[in-house]
Amino acid sequence: MESDGITLKLRDVRAASGLSLSRVAEMTGVSKAMLGQIERGESSPTIATLWKIAKGFQLPLSALIGTSALRDPSDASVFRTVTFPGSLQVKIVFPFDPVLGAETFHVELSANQSHNSPAHAAGVTEEVFVLNGTLEVLRDGEWVPLNAGEGLRFSADLPHGYRAGAQGAAFLNMHHYAQPAELANQESILP
Amino acid sequence: MESDGITLKLRDVRAASGLSLSRVAEMTGVSKAMLGQIERGESSPTIATLWKIAKGFQLPLSALIGTSALRDPSDASVFRTVTFPGSLQVKIVFPFDPVLGAETFHVELSANQSHNSPAHAAGVTEEVFVLNGTLEVLRDGEWVPLNAGEGLRFSADLPHGYRAGAQGAAFLNMHHYAQPAELANQESILP
DNA sequence: TTACCTTGTGCGTTATAACGTACATATGAT
DNA sequence: ATCATATGTACGTTATAACGCACAAGGTAA
Incomplete structure (x- = not known):
C-alpha cells in the first residue's frame, strides 16, 4: 500500500512506449490488473514481479525505480610517490x-x-x-x-x-x- | 517461492556491518524472521520492505539489489562507494x-x-x-x-x-x- | 554444572500481492 | 443509432509476504 518514498516509473515508461496494459501484461507475464494497481500506487510489487516487468521492457531494474541519489564525493588522498x-x-x-x-x-x-x-x-x-x-x-x-x-x-x-x-x-x-x-x-x- | 534468479545483497551488507538480525530488525522495522527469509532466498520482498531495509542502513536501494552487473549490457559496473x-x-x-x-x-x-x-x-x-x-x-x-x-x-x-x-x-x-x-x-x- | 543471554530459524496467523474474470467507459466502424 | 473492439478499473480467490512468538543451538558468566 503506502510505498512512502518510492517512486516507480512504470507509468512513465509505459506512457513513453505507448503500450496498453494488456500488451504489457503479455510481454511481462504480469497481469494487467496488477500492472494497473502498481501504476496508481495501490500495490507495492515484489522485486520478483518488478524484475519481470523490467525484463519485459528489456530495461535494467534501475529504470523502474526512482533512482534516489547518486553517491558522494570521496576525498582524494595524497600518496607518497x-x-x-x-x-x-x-x-x-x-x-x-x-x-x-x-x-x-x-x-x-x-x-x-x-x-x-x-x-x-x-x-x-x-x-x-x-x-x-x-x-x-x-x-x-x-x-x-x-x-x-x-x-x-x-x-x-x-x-x-x-x-x-x-x-x-x-x-x-x-x-x-x-x-x-x-x-x-x-x-x-x-x- | 521461486525468486528465480534475483540476488539480493542483504546478507553481504549485513555481514559487512557485523550486525545481528535482531539489531537490523530494530533499525529497519522489518521483522527478523522476514529478514532471515530474504537472506536465504525463501522470500521475495516487496520494494516497500526493501526500501525500509535500505533506509535503515542508510543505503541506496541499489546497494541491496543484486547488481545484475554480470553482463547486463547497459550497466557499467562502476561502483560508487x-x-x-x-x-x-x-x-x-x-x-x-x-x-x-x-x-x-x-x-x-x-x-x-x-x-x-x-x-x-x-x-x-x-x-x-x-x-x-x-x-x-x-x-x-x-x-x-x-x-x-x-x-x-x-x-x-x-x-x-x-x-x-x-x-x-x-x-x-x-x-x-x-x-x-x-x-x-x-x-x-x-x- | 546451572542459569542467562544472543544468535538464527521454524510455526501459525494475518495482511496483501497477484491472479483471472467481469465490468464500465471509450473509441471506431457499420 | 447498434455493434465491435480496446481501454483501464473493480471484484472474488489464491498464493505468499510479513508479522509475532516460540524454539534449539552456541556462547558467557556465575
Missing part, C-alpha cells in the same frame, strides 16, 4: 598469493598518459580504485570515467586500457585469478 | 562477489580512534592499504605501524584491530574468503 623509471610507475602493493589468487599494484600515470593492455586469460577479474586524479578505463570498447574514490570491476579477458586526465592519475589495480577448487584449501602463506 | 554508519565510517567499494570471494571497503577512522574485530571464519584473509594518515594494525598480538601508501596482508581468523594516529586515517580493507564451491554457480538472471 615512489619514483620508478619506465612508461608506467608501478609498485607492487600485495604480491600474488596462490591461495587468494589475487595481487595488487599501485599505478601512476602522468597527465594524459595512457596504457593499453591485451586480453588476459579467461577468468581474470580486475578491479581499479582511483586514489587521485581522474582516470578513464577502456572496458568493453567504451571509456568509463572514474574520479578519485571510485572503483570499477571488470572482466579482464578482453583488451582494456587506462588513460589519465589532465592532472594525471594514481590508482590501485587488483587482479583476481579464477581459483581452481583444489587450490582453495591449502593453508595460507601468510606470516 | 556507498557509506553506512556505525562506530566507524565504512564505504563499500567493491561489493562481495561470490565468484571472486572478495570484497573491498573504504574505512575512515578519526584521530586516535580504534576498532577491534573478533576473529573471522577460518580462511579469511584481510588486506589493508593506507590511503592517508597513520594507522596501526593489531596482528598476531602486536601493533604494526603503517603510513600512507603502505599495505599489510594478514589472516583474519585471529582477533585483530585498527587504531588511527593523531591525524586520523583512511584505508582500503579487502576481505578474501575461501571459496565455497556452491556459491560459485548461481544461475543467471538474464534471459
Whole structure:
C-alpha cells in the first residue's frame, strides 16, 4: 500500500512506449490488473514481479525505480610517490598469493598518459580504485570515467586500457585469478 | 517461492556491518524472521520492505539489489562507494562477489580512534592499504605501524584491530574468503 | 554444572500481492 | 443509432509476504 518514498516509473515508461496494459501484461507475464494497481500506487510489487516487468521492457531494474541519489564525493588522498623509471610507475602493493589468487599494484600515470593492455586469460577479474586524479578505463570498447574514490570491476579477458586526465592519475589495480577448487584449501602463506 | 534468479545483497551488507538480525530488525522495522527469509532466498520482498531495509542502513536501494552487473549490457559496473554508519565510517567499494570471494571497503577512522574485530571464519584473509594518515594494525598480538601508501596482508581468523594516529586515517580493507564451491554457480538472471 | 543471554530459524496467523474474470467507459466502424 | 473492439478499473480467490512468538543451538558468566 503506502510505498512512502518510492517512486516507480512504470507509468512513465509505459506512457513513453505507448503500450496498453494488456500488451504489457503479455510481454511481462504480469497481469494487467496488477500492472494497473502498481501504476496508481495501490500495490507495492515484489522485486520478483518488478524484475519481470523490467525484463519485459528489456530495461535494467534501475529504470523502474526512482533512482534516489547518486553517491558522494570521496576525498582524494595524497600518496607518497615512489619514483620508478619506465612508461608506467608501478609498485607492487600485495604480491600474488596462490591461495587468494589475487595481487595488487599501485599505478601512476602522468597527465594524459595512457596504457593499453591485451586480453588476459579467461577468468581474470580486475578491479581499479582511483586514489587521485581522474582516470578513464577502456572496458568493453567504451571509456568509463572514474574520479578519485571510485572503483570499477571488470572482466579482464578482453583488451582494456587506462588513460589519465589532465592532472594525471594514481590508482590501485587488483587482479583476481579464477581459483581452481583444489587450490582453495591449502593453508595460507601468510606470516 | 521461486525468486528465480534475483540476488539480493542483504546478507553481504549485513555481514559487512557485523550486525545481528535482531539489531537490523530494530533499525529497519522489518521483522527478523522476514529478514532471515530474504537472506536465504525463501522470500521475495516487496520494494516497500526493501526500501525500509535500505533506509535503515542508510543505503541506496541499489546497494541491496543484486547488481545484475554480470553482463547486463547497459550497466557499467562502476561502483560508487556507498557509506553506512556505525562506530566507524565504512564505504563499500567493491561489493562481495561470490565468484571472486572478495570484497573491498573504504574505512575512515578519526584521530586516535580504534576498532577491534573478533576473529573471522577460518580462511579469511584481510588486506589493508593506507590511503592517508597513520594507522596501526593489531596482528598476531602486536601493533604494526603503517603510513600512507603502505599495505599489510594478514589472516583474519585471529582477533585483530585498527587504531588511527593523531591525524586520523583512511584505508582500503579487502576481505578474501575461501571459496565455497556452491556459491560459485548461481544461475543467471538474464534471459 | 546451572542459569542467562544472543544468535538464527521454524510455526501459525494475518495482511496483501497477484491472479483471472467481469465490468464500465471509450473509441471506431457499420 | 447498434455493434465491435480496446481501454483501464473493480471484484472474488489464491498464493505468499510479513508479522509475532516460540524454539534449539552456541556462547558467557556465575
